[in-house]
Amino acid sequence: MNYWLIKSEPSDYSIEDLERDRATIWDGVRNYQARNFLREMQVSDIAFFYHSNVKPPAIVGLAQVIENQLADPTQFDPNSRYFDAKSTPEAPRWQTVKVEFMEKFSEPISLSQLKTMFTPEEFPVVKKGNRLSVMPVHPEVAQRLLSK
């Protein structure tokens, strides 16, 4: 079982939205490195849900991968901002996963806390200028987060 971190701006999609929806397709990722991580995700993997572009940015809960290797439906929707004219259903360019709500932390772990707990090498999300929206989390890092 692997651990991941997935970022979202809460004004776009928040942990509260996921709690309400119970599960969602993690669509809209249009960065190849992030997509490659999405492709690697397996059913039952755990994702830390991170709120970006808010005060304070923080890990706010947990989600579990319940389906993997899904074609992101927004790539085929001409009305979506994520539409990709060069992608076809036969050879989809953007894959993602479906995640299910697990838990909303009673106390989010803020970015400033994360910076005191981990080095940028241990956990790239604390690295200045980091923009990657999907990244793996080392098991030891995950355990330290979960035991908090």
Added chain:
DNA sequence: GCCAACGTTGGC
């Protein structure tokens, strides 16, 4: 609102 970081685009 500013701006550093960095991915993408497109001319050559």
Added chain:
DNA sequence: GCCAACGTTGGC
């Protein structure tokens, strides 16, 4: 294939 220009992300 290089790289300057440009656009986006996201912390502050």
